[in-house]
Amino acid sequence: MTARRPLFFGTGIVRTFRVTVKHFFMKSLAVQYPHERIPITPVSRGMLWMKGAIDTDTGFVPSFTEMPPCQARCPGNVDARGYVGLIAQGRYDDAYELHLETNPLPGMVSRVCPHPCERVCRRGEEDAPVTICDLKGFMFDHVSAGRRQKVFTRPKIRKDKKVAVVGAGPAGLSVAFWLGKCGYDVVIFEKLPTAGGALRAAIAPSRLPVDIIDQEVDDIRKMCVAIRTNAPVGPGGLSLDDLFAKDFDAVFLGLGAHRKIPVKGQAKGADTPPEPSRSEKNAWLPEQGVNLDDQGNIAVETGANQTSRAAVFAGGEAILGPGVTITSLGCARRASQAIDVFLNGAPSDYWTNGFPKQDTIKKRYDDVTPRLAKAKPGEGVLNPVHPMAEKEAIKQAERCLSCMTEECIGCHICEKYCPPQAIKITTSQDKTRHIDSYDIDYGKCQLCETCVDVCPTRTLTHTPEFETADYDHADMTYDKDKMTRQKPLRVDIYAKEKK
Amino acid sequence: MPQHKSTPQLMEINLGPQHPATHGVLRIVLTLDGERVVKAVPHLGYLHRGVEKIVEDLEYFQIPPILDRMDYVANLNNELSYVMGVEKLAGLKVPERAEYIRVILLEFNRIMSHFAWFGPFTNDLGLFGTAFLYGLREREYIQRLFERTTGARMHYNYFTYGGLRHDIPEGFVEEARHLANRLPAVIDEFEYMVEENEIFRLRTIGIGPMDGKTALNFGASGPFLRASGIPIDLRKDEPYSVYDRFDFKVCSASGGDCFARYKVRMDEMRESVKIIQQALDQMPDGPVRAKTTRHLKLPKGEVYMRTEHARGEFGAYIVSDGGVRPYRLKLRSPSLSNLMASCVLLPGMVLPDLIATVASVDIVLGCTDR
Numbered sequence: 001m002t003a004r005r006p007l008f009f010g011t012g013i014v015r016t017f018r019v020t021v022k023h024f025f026m027k028s029l030a031v032q033y034p035h036e037r038i039p040i041t042p043v044s045r046g047m048l049w050m051k052g053a054i055d056t057d058t059g060f061v062p063s064f065t066e067m068p069p070c071q072a073r074c075p076g077n078v079d080a081r082g083y084v085g086l087i088a089q090g091r092y093d094d095a096y097e098l099h100l101e102t103n104p105l106p107g108m109v110s111r112v113c114p115h116p117c118e119r120v121c122r123r124g125e126e127d128a129p130v131t132i133c134d135l136k137g138f139m140f141d142h143v144s145a146g147r148r149q150k151v152f153t154r155p156k157i158r159k160d161k162k163v164a165v166v167g168a169g170p171a172g173l174s175v176a177f178w179l180g181k182c183g184y185d186v187v188i189f190e191k192l193p194t195a196g197g198a199l200r201a202a203i204a205p206s207r208l209p210v211d212i213i214d215q216e217v218d219d220i221r222k223m224c225v226a227i228r229t230n231a232p233v234g235p236g237g238l239s240l241d242d243l244f245a246k247d248f249d250a251v252f253l254g255l256g257a258h259r260k261i262p263v264k265g266q267a268k269g270a271d272t273p274p275e276p277s278r279s280e281k282n283a284w285l286p287e288q289g290v291n292l293d294d295q296g297n298i299a300v301e302t303g304a305n306q307t308s309r310a311a312v313f314a315g316g317e318a319i320l321g322p323g324v325t326i327t328s329l330g331c332a333r334r335a336s337q338a339i340d341v342f343l344n345g346a347p348s349d350y351w352t353n354g355f356p357k358q359d360t361i362k363k364r365y366d367d368v369t370p371r372l373a374k375a376k377p378g379e380g381v382l383n384p385v386h387p388m389a390e391k392e393a394i395k396q397a398e399r400c401l402s403c404m405t406e407e408c409i410g411c412h413i414c415e416k417y418c419p420p421q422a423i424k425i426t427t428s429q430d431k432t433r434h435i436d437s438y439d440i441d442y443g444k445c446q447l448c449e450t451c452v453d454v455c456p457t458r459t460l461t462h463t464p465e466f467e468t469a470d471y472d473h474a475d476m477t478y479d480k481d482k483m484t485r486q487k488p489l490r491v492d493i494y495a496k497e498k499k
Numbered sequence: 500m501p502q503h504k505s506t507p508q509l510m511e512i513n514l515g516p517q518h519p520a521t522h523g524v525l526r527i528v529l530t531l532d533g534e535r536v537v538k539a540v541p542h543l544g545y546l547h548r549g550v551e552k553i554v555e556d557l558e559y560f561q562i563p564p565i566l567d568r569m570d571y572v573a574n575l576n577n578e579l580s581y582v583m584g585v586e587k588l589a590g591l592k593v594p595e596r597a598e599y600i601r602v603i604l605l606e607f608n609r610i611m612s613h614f615a616w617f618g619p620f621t622n623d624l625g626l627f628g629t630a631f632l633y634g635l636r637e638r639e640y641i642q643r644l645f646e647r648t649t650g651a652r653m654h655y656n657y658f659t660y661g662g663l664r665h666d667i668p669e670g671f672v673e674e675a676r677h678l679a680n681r682l683p684a685v686i687d688e689f690e691y692m693v694e695e696n697e698i699f700r701l702r703t704i705g706i707g708p709m710d711g712k713t714a715l716n717f718g719a720s721g722p723f724l725r726a727s728g729i730p731i732d733l734r735k736d737e738p739y740s741v742y743d744r745f746d747f748k749v750c751s752a753s754g755g756d757c758f759a760r761y762k763v764r765m766d767e768m769r770e771s772v773k774i775i776q777q778a779l780d781q782m783p784d785g786p787v788r789a790k791t792t793r794h795l796k797l798p799k800g801e802v803y804m805r806t807e808h809a810r811g812e813f814g815a816y817i818v819s820d821g822g823v824r825p826y827r828l829k830l831r832s833p834s835l836s837n838l839m840a841s842c843v844l845l846p847g848m849v850l851p852d853l854i855a856t857v858a859s860v861d862i863v864l865g866c867t868d869r
Contacts, residue, residue: 417558419565449664
């Protein structure tokens with residue numbers, strides 16, 4: 001309750017109004033506009049526009065500003081959307097080449113990966129995730145020998161720098177591949193008689209056949225000067241100083257942290273010697289100037305993979321502790337880039353001139369549209385199925401929704417979830433299922449943004465453009481031409497107020 | 500009911516559904532004896548859209564935009580009961596920042612709603628124009644903040660289970676603080692404008708008195724009930740969200756008449772401002788949306804979540820059969836209960852008092868008819 005002010009007008013309706021109006025219009029309080037003082041970016045939802053093109057006339061180039069969920073979730077950031085799209089077109093060689101950019105060991109990884117990508121697959125929210133890991137194995141089985149030969153060739157332009165990779169596990173092999181691609185001379189030193197690291201030592205052959213390991217190790221061998229097995233670095237072998245004395249310019253420590261996992265049913269015998277802990281294994285490193293952290297892992301600068309000793313880098317389980325293969329690969333990729341920048345001064349062309357990304361995406365939409373209606377529930381399986389039939393693999397790959405490509409693929413998801421059913425999509429009835437028309441009836445649209453929320457490709461956007469008034473109901477229906485060719489009028493409705 | 504023997508001829512007329520004083524499409528069939536109301540029968544359903552049936556075909560994430568269309572004056576309050584019900588059943592934890600932003604917007608929404616009530620109410624009393632425009636003008640300032648925050652002027656669709664659809668825009672806190680600091684003076688101004696006006700007092704004091712017991716029996720709630728001397732406020736009695744962290748009092752009045760209802764709303768707005776200011780001070784940083792799946796499946800079960808709407812208790816009763824859509828969603832709207840309670844007051848009044856009484860209840864037909 002505020003203090004009563006004195007009654008200043010008498011009775012009579014006419015007088016009351018006259019006085020009231022005059023009094024209050026004179027008050028300065030009444031005409032303060034907060035927005036005159038504080039500029040605020042409007043985030044209004046207005047009209048619905050399509051970012052991307054559903055026909056090629058618009059010349060729209062997708063920006064790929066965001067990773068699709070599968071790639072973002074993958075510890076190695078493998079471009080699953082890209083290679084699955086290529087598999088859908090039957091371009092297994094291209095898919096393989098694209099895959100090697102982020103993971104040079106698809107054969108081994110497809111057998112052991114826990115595939116977190118499938119857990120976040122957007123398609124999984126609709127029915128069942130795309131079986132990405134199976135497709136990876138399928139791709140590895142179907143890549144042609146000719147393309148394999150071409151990909152695993154050391155580039156002609158050499159950099160005349162030598163890198164020693166210690167440990168022929170997944171991390172070491174990947175680093176050897178990428179640095180080989182960049183034009184460095186790589187020598188791998190492996191303590192054991194065979195290369196493969198944890199994947200050979202700790203994974204049962206029933207799960208990961210030995211011939212797959214042999215094949216991938218042989219592929220990587222082509223990218224290196226040599227893989228020296230039975231050549232330990234550390235106790236009983238070469239020291240880091242020895243390596244630098246042998247004209248190596250940088251050393252990558254991919255020492256691993258695995259132990260031999262006892263096979264189920266095979267009890268650990270009393271005479272089995274206890275395996276040394278990680279701290280014990282790595283105990284020789286501090287003497288060489290490489291510091292360890294509390295857990296006995298090699299300590300590195302965050303994100304740079306640089307150890308405390310100059311020109312010595314580390315990656316994989318040696319710095320992360322025991323984990324999954326794909327995590328080591330992601331770490332190894334960062335280490336490779338760091339070594340490349342350390343030796344070359346700037347990133348090599350390989351990192352930027354990879355497999356053309358737009359090609360993988362563009363072609364895909366010309367040929368294939370996912371068939372949402374035909375998906376079988378429960379199609380996503382947790383255990384890899386090998387081998388996969390070609391017909392089945394293509395069908396599976398076609399289910400990919402191509403998230404975040406900013407181009408409409410005609411998946412009908414927005415149509416399905418539009419509460420007032422304002423969206424109408426027609427697709428051609430032939431095998432390609434091209435999108436024929438995309439209409440939004442603004443007479444029905446309630447601007448609830450549900451379509452924007454559910455759009456897997458992020459094609460639909462809302463703008464602060466509110467001008468949807470028209471004289472004819474037919475004009476209120478916006479077709480794909482109106483939504484794509486016409487540039488959205490990004491009118492700042494607060495422009496005047498801001499001043 | 501007083502008997503008037505002098506005028507034996509009764510006349511039956513329609514008040515509404517297209518009448519400016521019925522606040523929407525309320526139709527009251529009146530039996531009049533001269534100027535005096537003998538019988539008043541409200542007819543509902545002119546804005547019935549079958550919301551409760553429509554939502555049975557929608558997934559949980561599609562429902563809030565439909566709920567916005569119920570009480571279109573205090574939309575965010577509608578969304579809250581539903582999203583909190585879903586969160587309760589799903590066991591979702593809302594980030595703290597989202598809770599604070601919710602409270603700030605809800606209280607602004609309450610003030611907006613009361614402003615939108617204040618203007619037309621004075622209009623119905625014959626104070627044509629001025630106060631009406633003042634009410635709508637002040638509402639517009641808050642509306643702009645909402646527009647920038649939620650992207651819409653009316654159907655905000657901003658709350659979602661797990662938090663908010665997106666974070667507040669840059670400068671929100673400053674503008675909200677500025678508005679909140681300014682509002683007490685505005686409310687004073689409104690009071691100053693009408694409270695000592697003799698006509699206003701004559702038209703409201705002692706008009707349509709409601710005793711608390713009858714109101715309770717009819718299930719009335721909100722300012723309508725609190726004006727009858729029963730200080731029930733769910734924000735205080737069953738604190739939800741983060742309302743237990745704020746210092747505010749429950750406003751009530753004893754008169755039960757139109758003036759008491761006016762007074763309760765005016766006081767309530769001041770308390771809302773206090774809550775906003777405290778929330779703005781306490782608001783932490785962080786995410787505004789908990790991690791949820793798009794096609795949320797609620798476990799089998801049922802939940803009733805009620806919150807203090809601008810008009811009273813707004814409840815959402817969700818029955819889930821374990822699927823992605825609700826098996827049943829019953830919505831309890833305060834407008835309907837309050838309207839039913841007020842209808843017992845109408846017989847015996849003169850017609851202008853009926854208009855004042857119906858206006859003071861503050862009904863929104865979108866909420867009443869659903």
